[in-house]
Amino acid sequence: MAPSKEDYVDHYAVLGLPSGEEGSKLSLKEIRKAYRKQSRFRHPDKRPDDPNATADFQLLTSSFEFLLDKAKRSDFDAKLRARREQVVRDSFQDAKRRKMATDLEERERSAAVAVDPAEEVRLKEKRKADELKKEIAEFKAKKASESVCGQQNGESKVGGENAGGSLDKGRTLKVSWEPSAGDYGAAKLRGIFESFGIVEDVVIRSNNSKKKASAFIVMASREAVVRAVQSMSGEIRNPLLVLPLEPIAPMFSDTASTNQNESMGPGINNVVGVGFQDYEAFVMKKLQEANEKKKCMR
Numbered sequence: 001m002a003p004s005k006e007d008y009v010d011h012y013a014v015l016g017l018p019s020g021e022e023g024s025k026l027s028l029k030e031i032r033k034a035y036r037k038q039s040r041f042r043h044p045d046k047r048p049d050d051p052n053a054t055a056d057f058q059l060l061t062s063s064f065e066f067l068l069d070k071a072k073r074s075d076f077d078a079k080l081r082a083r084r085e086q087v088v089r090d091s092f093q094d095a096k097r098r099k100m101a102t103d104l105e106e107r108e109r110s111a112a113v114a115v116d117p118a119e120e121v122r123l124k125e126k127r128k129a130d131e132l133k134k135e136i137a138e139f140k141a142k143k144a145s146e147s148v149c150g151q152q153n154g155e156s157k158v159g160g161e162n163a164g165g166s167l168d169k170g171r172t173l174k175v176s177w178e179p180s181a182g183d184y185g186a187a188k189l190r191g192i193f194e195s196f197g198i199v200e201d202v203v204i205r206s207n208n209s210k211k212k213a214s215a216f217i218v219m220a221s222r223e224a225v226v227r228a229v230q231s232m233s234g235e236i237r238n239p240l241l242v243l244p245l246e247p248i249a250p251m252f253s254d255t256a257s258t259n260q261n262e263s264m265g266p267g268i269n270n271v272v273g274v275g276f277q278d279y280e281a282f283v284m285k286k287l288q289e290a291n292e293k294k295k296c297m298r
Contacts, residue, residue: 011063011076020084024077028068035064169246170222171200173229176214181239184215192240193217196231197224222248 012023015034038060040046047053067073173193177184186202193199198220205214219225225244232242 009059009063010080011066014059014063015067020080023080031064031067035060168218169244171219171225172245173217173219173225174214174243174245175217176212176241176243177239179213184213184240186215189215189217193219193224193228196228197221216245 010019012019012026015031016038017023017026017031017034039057042053042057042060044050044053044057050056066076175184175189186204189204190199190202196219199217200220201216201218203216203218205216217228219228226248229242229244229248232238232240
């Protein structure tokens with residue numbers, strides 16, 4: 001059954017009285033007093049210019065008579081109570097639904113940005129490991145670069161010559177000089193030693209020391225090495241200290257003339273400079289062995 005218009009009218013409110021539990025406790029005396037008060041200023045005679053005055057006064061009278069009926073009032077109070085409880089339940093459900101919706105939205109937002117603590121730790125460790133690997137790689141690259149530069153600048157510096165490949169010690173001379181003696185570049189050294197034979201390569205060496213500079217001169221033959229040593233060591237004012245990387249004496253066969261060794265000896269012994277004493281002793285030893293062998297042959 002559909003509710004009538006009367007079901008939506010709050011008879012207490014029509015008389016200007018409090019509704020709800022407070023209204024249900026009002027006495028008949030209080031209801032009559034409220035009706036008389038409302039009648040004095042809501043009567044149609046008091047509002048001749050109000051077209052709704054008659055209808056309003058009729059509603060006032062109807063609500064007053066309704067509340068005077070004990071059965072109707074009791075039933076009305078029960079309906080009002082049920083209505084209030086429904087409103088409370090609806091309000092609670094609405095609040096609950098709103099809270100659930102809010103919680104769901106919050107969980108969705110948290111799930112979108114939240115990371116599991118263990119996973120977060122793992123990601124942090126991975127980032128640190130990646131950074132460490134990068135630093136190690138950069139350090140190794142830097143060290144490798146410094147090593148290459150050190151080999152290029154500290155070990156060998158070729159003045160327009162080819163420094164690649166291993167040196168043939170039998171055809172190689174080591175030339176050293178004091179920096180104060182002048183600047184001996186590859187071209188200048190090549191020009192000096194070409195007078196003794198074909199020069200295949202010139203390798204300028206620098207030990208990053210201000211005390212001594214040096215170079216390797218690769219000749220085309222061992223004979224050219226011998227000529228260079230004999231000639232350069234025989235010059236008293238020669239600023240270059242010229243030494244063979246490999247002893248010259250083994251070049252000569254047993255059948256070679258002792259005079260050749262003897263003639264080479266004085267020239268080599270004229271070489272002046274620290275570092276040649278060992279080679280000089282070696283040559284003297286070879287000369288003595290040659291003399292002893294010559295005596296045995298006699």
